[in-house]
Amino acid sequence: MASNGPGTSQEEFKWKARVSWVTGERSVAYSRNNSFLIEKQASFKEKDPHPSAIEYLLGALGGDIAAGFQTVAPRFGVSIEALEISLSGQLNNSLTMLGVIGEAGHPGLETIEGRIFISTEATEEKIEKVWQSVQDRSPLFNTLKRAVKLDFSLVIVL
Amino acid sequence: MKELPLFPVTTVGSWPRSSTLLRAQRQKQRGQISRAEFDKIADTEVREVLRRQENAEVDLVTDGEQRRDNFYSFVTEKLSGVQLMTLAEMLEVVEDKAGFERILETLDVPAFAISNPTCVGPVKRLSPLTLDEYLYTRSQTDRPIKVTLPGPYLLTRAMWVKEVAQKVYPSKEALGEDVVNILQTEIQELIQAGADFIQLDEPVLTELVFTSGQTRTFMCAALSARADPTEELEFAVSLINRVMENTENVRTGLHICRGNWSQKESTLLSGSYFPLVPYLSRLKVQQLVLEYATPRAGELAALLDSPEIRAGKELGLGVVNPRTPQVEPSEAIVERVREALQYLPAGKVFLNPDCGFGTFSNRPINSGEVASAKLKAMVEAATVLRQEIAAPAQ
Ligand SMILES: [Zn+2]
Numbered sequence: 001m002a003s004n005g006p007g008t009s010q011e012e013f014k015w016k017a018r019v020s021w022v023t024g025e026r027s028v029a030y031s032r033n034n035s036f037l038i039e040k041q042a043s044f045k046e047k048d049p050h051p052s053a054i055e056y057l058l059g060a061l062g063g064d065i066a067a068g069f070q071t072v073a074p075r076f077g078v079s080i081e082a083l084e085i086s087l088s089g090q091l092n093n094s095l096t097m098l099g100v101i102g103e104a105g106h107p108g109l110e111t112i113e114g115r116i117f118i119s120t121e122a123t124e125e126k127i128e129k130v131w132q133s134v135q136d137r138s139p140l141f142n143t144l145k146r147a148v149k150l151d152f153s154l155v156i157v158l
Numbered sequence: 159m160k161e162l163p164l165f166p167v168t169t170v171g172s173w174p175r176s177s178t179l180l181r182a183q184r185q186k187q188r189g190q191i192s193r194a195e196f197d198k199i200a201d202t203e204v205r206e207v208l209r210r211q212e213n214a215e216v217d218l219v220t221d222g223e224q225r226r227d228n229f230y231s232f233v234t235e236k237l238s239g240v241q242l243m244t245l246a247e248m249l250e251v252v253e254d255k256a257g258f259e260r261i262l263e264t265l266d267v268p269a270f271a272i273s274n275p276t277c278v279g280p281v282k283r284l285s286p287l288t289l290d291e292y293l294y295t296r297s298q299t300d301r302p303i304k305v306t307l308p309g310p311y312l313l314t315r316a317m318w319v320k321e322v323a324q325k326v327y328p329s330k331e332a333l334g335e336d337v338v339n340i341l342q343t344e345i346q347e348l349i350q351a352g353a354d355f356i357q358l359d360e361p362v363l364t365e366l367v368f369t370s371g372q373t374r375t376f377m378c379a380a381l382s383a384r385a386d387p388t389e390e391l392e393f394a395v396s397l398i399n400r401v402m403e404n405t406e407n408v409r410t411g412l413h414i415c416r417g418n419w420s421q422k423e424s425t426l427l428s429g430s431y432f433p434l435v436p437y438l439s440r441l442k443v444q445q446l447v448l449e450y451a452t453p454r455a456g457e458l459a460a461l462l463d464s465p466e467i468r469a470g471k472e473l474g475l476g477v478v479n480p481r482t483p484q485v486e487p488s489e490a491i492v493e494r495v496r497e498a499l500q501y502l503p504a505g506k507v508f509l510n511p512d513c514g515f516g517t518f519s520n521r522p523i524n525s526g527e528v529a530s531a532k533l534k535a536m537v538e539a540a541t542v543l544r545q546e547i548a549a550p551a552q
Contacts, residue, residue, distance in 0.1 A: 046256060084246070084268035117268035157271045158180050158520045 171306035172514030173222030214533035230308035239279030245269035309360035311394035411445035430456020439466035447474030462501035476512035491539035
């Protein structure tokens with residue numbers, strides 16, 4: 001088996017996850033030296049023991065963008081004091097996910113909305129440039145934008 | 159106490175901060191400049207705010223709360239046992255994380271931008287909360303001065319984050335004791351120094367009566383568990399009345415509003431003061447400083463139909479909305495005051511905006527220019543009203 005360790009060339013690198021069903025609608029994902037639990041596809045309840053698949057998707061996109069800002073901003077000479085991203089998404093028709101007969105549409109996300117709150121001394125113009133570069137380099141942003149409308153806005157918080 | 163004319167025009171306290179001041183505030187928070195360096199910058203800003211009020215001929219002025227980050231968490235650095243925790247930090251300790259997320263979404267703010275003065279040890283006064291602010295203002299103006307202070311209920315509610323505070327105090331009531339003592343001392347010192355008007359801010363009181371079943375948006379209150387409103391209101395009355403002991407030699411007021419963080423009226427609370435009347439009438443304050451420029455506050459009658467309120471209280475009548483860009487015509491303000499005069503004698507009505515013009519320093523809701531124009535509109539209205547009283551129309 002090809003190792004993910006040193007010596008693997010970047011072109012052939014493949015990311016992997018192994019997901020095992022645990023019980024009920026719960027499964028566990030293993031990737032490299034980590035593991036995390038996933039509860040359901042999407043949940044309408046107020047509380048659950050673990051995040052749902054759709055929340056991991058939103059969280060992953062947010063984590064990707066946040067990390068992207070950290071790598072891109074210094075190249076523009078921008079220092080970021082605080083960064084927070086709120087994400088939300090609505091299914092095109094959640095009734096189709098529940099299997100309601102006769103419902104039109106699909107159970108996929110229609111739009112993912114995001115608010116990126118940044119505290120920085122940099123000008124809005126400069127931050128916009130950073131954000132453009134973050135989008136250009138982001139693996140998840142580029143994957144998802146081909147499938148779903150990504151509606152993100154920047155808010156500078158002093 | 160200095161003499162005030164009929165229909166004194168005043169503000170509720172805060173004024174929008176300049177970008178220079180905001181930058182200095184952040185530098186102070188990050189330890190890049192000292193308190194003294196910050197105060198020097200703030201002094202200039204306070205003088206500017208005073209000049210604007212004097213130009214508008216405001217009768218009772220404030221320092222615009224220029225030295226504060228907001229109307230209550232500024233006390234943190236003046237007290238021991240209190241630590242400013244951002245909501246991002248609080249999210250780790252509070253149980254109802256989903257509830258928090260709803261609040262943040264409604265407010266459309268990041269958790270890192272909101273901090274709460276949280277009780278982490280025995281709370282004691284290290285230095286005066288507002289006396290220094292008052293003394294500087296006194297040195298810069300001849301006009302009567304209003305000093306605003308966070309109320310004891312607001313402070314207790316905000317500081318009491320159970321998960322953290324119960325390691326120090328057995329109960330919210332025990333913490334309230336120390337808060338009362340601190341405010342009593344502060345108020346006595348302000349009276350000694352000659353303050354003309356002391357206003358307590360207790361915005362959370364509306365949260366108690368208007369939000370059953372709604373998303374709670376008063377961050378300072380949302381941190382503590384929801385309690386029975388009647389009990390909480392009784393608790394608030396007892397705290398406020400103890401703070402107000404021995405205040406016969408100064409004019410006192412209590413400001414209550416429905417929130418002032420957004421220009422979107424729909425996100426702010428709504429409902430008349432009626433459910434609060436039985437409590438307000440028992441408060442040992444001279445004046446109620448209330449919102450009446452927004453329809454969300456309900457009709458004057460809901461408050462002034464009460465004989466106890468009419469007999470026992472002055473009214474700081476909110477006649478301009480601090481959040482809108484349009485300046486209210488002075489004729490409309492005169493009309494509103496005339497309505498109040500159906501219930502109260504002329505000597506009992508003050509004119510003020512519904513709330514501060516810059517409640518949270520990093521969330522300005524209006525510009526200094528619009529705020530000044532609104533002050534001028536109130537002064538115009540007061541002038542008309544004074545003339546009417548002096549020479550009644552035939
Ligand atoms: Zn207010």
